[in-house]
Amino acid sequence: MNKQSELFHSINQVSRHYSKILNENLVPLGIYSAQWSIIFLLKRDGALSQKEISNYLGVEAPTMTRTLIRMEKSGWIIRLPGKDKREKKIELTEAALNEYPVWLKVVRKTEDEVLHQVLDEEIDDLLKLTQKLKNNLG
Incomplete structure (x- = not known):
């Protein structure tokens, strides 16, 4: 395997x-790692x-x-009217803000x-390397 392939394989494996592991540690607290990324x-x-969240997280x-x-049903986020009628802004609830320090400690x-x-x-x-890779992704 060449270095490039090894690098991307390694990044993928480490991420997975x-x-x-993060899921195993967060699930007892009622959230998953994907939800933590949004929070x-x-x-x-x-x-x-x-759309902004989707774009940032890919x-x-x-x-x-x-x-x-799921996060809305769990009480972690609310949707607020945006500038445009079609667009809503997503914000953390008071409950999520109260739990944040607990989640952060586990993370x-x-x-x-x-x-x-x-x-x-x-x-x-x-x-530095991951920033360069992100820049190359567009």
């Missing part, structure tokens, strides 16, 4: 395994449209719709376990 994004950036619209419906613990023996400089290098 990390998502699996983290909304907490960081504030209210966003479904998730197809039908999948995003199903996830957001940080999982990250610490996965990053055990990884140096800060290595993290910086990987962040």
